[in-house]
Amino acid sequence: MIGKGKSISHTQASMAYGWNQEKDAEVVYIKLLVGDNPKEITQEFKLIQDLNHTCKRNTLSFVISPTITDGKKLSVKDLKKITNEFIIQMKLENRQAIAFVHRNKAHTHIHLYVNRIDLKGKAFNDSFIGKVSQRAAHVTAEKLGLTTVAQVQFENKWHSQEIRNEIKRRHDLTINYQKPEDLTKYTEGMRSNGVVVNPVVNKSGQLQGFHFFFNGQQFKGSAVHRKMGVSYLLKSIALNNKSQDLVSPSNTIKLFDKLVPIPQKLALTLSQQNLREKSMNKGIGI
Numbered sequence: 001m002i003g004k005g006k007s008i009s010h011t012q013a014s015m016a017y018g019w020n021q022e023k024d025a026e027v028v029y030i031k032l033l034v035g036d037n038p039k040e041i042t043q044e045f046k047l048i049q050d051l052n053h054t055c056k057r058n059t060l061s062f063v064i065s066p067t068i069t070d071g072k073k074l075s076v077k078d079l080k081k082i083t084n085e086f087i088i089q090m091k092l093e094n095r096q097a098i099a100f101v102h103r104n105k106a107h108t109h110i111h112l113y114v115n116r117i118d119l120k121g122k123a124f125n126d127s128f129i130g131k132v133s134q135r136a137a138h139v140t141a142e143k144l145g146l147t148t149v150a151q152v153q154f155e156n157k158w159h160s161q162e163i164r165n166e167i168k169r170r171h172d173l174t175i176n177y178q179k180p181e182d183l184t185k186y187t188e189g190m191r192s193n194g195v196v197v198n199p200v201v202n203k204s205g206q207l208q209g210f211h212f213f214f215n216g217q218q219f220k221g222s223a224v225h226r227k228m229g230v231s232y233l234l235k236s237i238a239l240n241n242k243s244q245d246l247v248s249p250s251n252t253i254k255l256f257d258k259l260v261p262i263p264q265k266l267a268l269t270l271s272q273q274n275l276r277e278k279s280m281n282k283g284i285g286i
């Protein structure tokens with residue numbers, strides 16, 4: 001669950017925008033208020049805010065977002081519990097507040113507005129309110145058995161690693177069994193194995209590397225595996241190319257019937273690799 005918070009001065013406009021995004025927005029929390037529309041609630045807020053003339057951003061605006069999976073299971077009663085616990089964690093219990101839920105998108109979320117000025121005219125300290133609200137959402141999620149940001153990050157990291165491992169496996173299959181002799185055949189082979197490979201070209205028009213697309217995610221080659229960076233990848237293809245040099249004398253490489261320049265350092269590395277292979281083959285022949 002994610003919590004975002006900030007101090008605002010345009011109470012009615014912000015509340016009206018959030019409230020009117022969904023017809024008949026469902027109120028899940030209300031305290032020390034009797035109004036039933038943004039204009040009336042703003043006027044009630046103002047009666048208390050007039051006790052403090054120095055605070056300009058006198059309304060606290062929060063968005064509380066459970067994960068998509070959690071959001072699909074949450075009832076109105078559950079959303080009330082979330083809002084109430086969040087307010088307790090923020091230490092905003094004894095203030096005017098209203099919250100309503102949005103379900104018009106796949107991601108259920110709560111809009112919460114709290115009067116920054118309390119009944120004695122004191123303003124709530126909003127220093128680092130973004131971090132404080134995220135911490136409050138984390139504790140709320142833990143207490144109510146919901147998914148925390150840390151859990152989502154861990155799951156995403158684990159899932160990402162699984163996808164990278166699968167891309168590497170399919171790369172190995174392409175290199176070792178299809179034995180592509182050039183980049184075009186390599187990209188075609190990877191596509192036949194379900195992975196889309198796109199070249200990355202810098203501002204100078206030189207080939208810098210490759211992006212790999214698989215299962216809705218994108219990674220640069222070196223992020224998949226260190227041996228899938230551009231240098232290692234081209235070396236692997238060069239090993240399969242027995243008939244000609246992969247790199248031309250003008251430091252270009254063929255890709256989809258086009259000659260793409262490559263950095264001089266990379267060209268030198270590949271040329272040295274090619275010389276070593278030729279020397280080895282010659283030695284074996286002797």
